[in-house]
Amino acid sequence: MLKTMFCRTRRTMTTWSCALLTLLVFVGLGFVLTILLEGSQAPSYAPQLYKMQSRIRAEAHHDNKEETDNKIHTCSPRSKYVFIATHKTGTVTTSNVFQRYAIINKLAVLIPTEGNVLSWGVSPVEEDYIHTPDEQYDAMWNHFTYNKTWLRSRFPADTAYISIIREPSNQLRSATNYYYLPKLMKIKSKNPVKTFLKNPWKYKKLSEAHYAYCNVTWDPSRNFMSFDLGYPAKGAEDEERAHKYIRELETDFTLVLLLDYLDESLVLLGRLMCWELQDILYVHKNNRHYSYKTYVPSQKELANLRRWKAVDYLLFDTFNASLWRKIAEQGKDFFDEVKHFKEVNTQVNTYCSERQKGEQNLTVAASKWSSQFEVDAEFCRIIQSVVRELLQPVQKGHERGRKLLSEKVNIKALINGQPTFKYTTERENYLHMAKSSKKTKSEGKIIKKKQNINEDTKKGGG
Known part of the structure; x- marks a missing residue:
């Protein structure tokens, strides 16, 4: 046909x-x-062009290999990052995540020659940090006053910028305890936070601390977190300037974690950085106790604080909204992953805290979000360490007697009527000279007293 x-x-x-x-x-x-x-x-297959095999440690045995192998990744792990460790925001806990990733992946890091403070108030000078041979760096995680120009001259354009903040009233309570603020502001009460919040402006002249060595005025009771992120203390009441600066921070930073939602923040970090579950595990550290730690301010006190810490509240409100906006973009299984992350983190914390010498390694099974991995003695040692413990072996041989003095020591110096210094050696020299001077004066008084006694004796004998 x-x-x-x-x-x-x-x-x-x-x-x-x-x-x-x-x-x-x-x-x-x-x-x-x-x-x-x-x-x-025929079955349907995802295009191989977009498939990246899960990063699976070679030594790990996989019970759920088929499930893990079927995971489809559309990202590659990011290994260039700057973590700005702000103050009294849980950074002793969270810095370990970034430090651990750098150690395990052998990244070139920018760290201070001594101690944990890389900069405060002003940017570092060449002698303040350890240089790599080619001046190229992959990572940083120390206390550092954010300076975009300085950082971008040392890190590549694809670097992820990350930081952490917390609800400002919680940060104030922690700072009040840690920085001797009741003594600085001459508040004598069982609950100095409650006393302060009745009228913060009453203590303004006392709470402002001037650091003469760098000509910086800082108020630890006011916009502390904004100061850490590069906003000047003198701009505390400049609303337009604050809005503009924080909009710039939104553009600059890949993610700002919230201590108040740490698990959600870290799961989001893992997704944005394409890191494995074991990379974002953590152990709580520096959990201090003081009488007013759990104090909840009244609505009137919070209103006063919102006005007093206006820039910090703008910062928190902005990145709180940003965090949940980013989470909303992650899909329906995000909170299932958060639940799984919490369970694994508890499991690893328990194992590491109770682990006995020679005990068998902990095997964490694969899931739809992560490959199987093992927790051994070395992993426990690293995750339980604080920053300075892991820094010291790397810094050994680079010490130049140029350890930066912490802002806490300088606050105490101001309370005692002493000058502020940038380096510990400068303060040590000052204290030595002061002690010598005091000793000389004391010896002078003794000599003069003896002379007076001798003269009186001669007169009596005559």
Whole structure:
């Protein structure tokens, strides 16, 4: 029938032409039918172009290998990052995440020559940090007053900038205890936070601390977190400037974690950085206790604090909204992963805290979000360490007597009527000279007293 139809439409075609055309039509129809039949039976596969195998440690045995192998990743792990460790925001806990990742992945890090403070108030000078041979760096996680220009001159353009903040009233309570603020502001009460919040402006002249060595005025009771992120203390009441600066921070930072939602923040960090579950585990550290730690301010006190810490509240409100906006973009299984993360983190914490010498390693099974991994003694040692313990072996041999003095020591110095210094050696020299001077004065008084006694004796004997 097909032969007759085609030949009728082409009366001029030869018999051989008709036969050849008919053959080609039948072959084509057969090919199409084969494709259709195979397509209806074959399974559907994700394009291999977009598939990246899970990062699985070579030594790990996989019970859920099929499930893990079927994970489809659309990202590669990011290994260039700067973590700005703000103050009294849980950074002793969270810095370990970034430090651990750098150690395990052998990254080139920018760290201070001594101690944990890389900068405060002003940017570091060349002698303040350990230089790599090529001046190229992958990571940083120390206390550092954010300076975009300085950092971008040392880190590549694709660096992820990360920090952490917390609800400002919680940060104030922690800072009040840690920085001797009741003594600084001469508040004598069992609950100095409650006393302060009745009228913060009453203590303004006392709470402002001037660091003469760098000509920086800082108020540890006011916009502390904003100061750490580069906003000047003198801009505390400049609303327009604050809005502009915080909009810039939103552009600069890949993610700002919230201590108040740490688990959600870290799971989001893991997704944005394409890190494994074991990379974002943590152990709580520096959990201090003081009488007013759990104090909840009244609505009136919080209103006063919102006005007093206006820039910090703007910072928190901005990145609180940003965090939940980013989480909303992650899909329906995000909170299932958070739940799984909490369970694994508790499991690892318990194992590491109770682990006995020679005990078998803990195997954490694979899940839809992570590959299987093992927790051994070395992993426990690193995750339980504080920053300075892991820094000291790296810093060994680079010490130049240039350890930065912490802002806490300088606050105490101001309370005692002493000057502030940038380096510990400068303060040590000052204290030595002061002690020598005091000793000289004391010896002078003793000599003078003896002379007076001798003179009185001579007069009595005459």
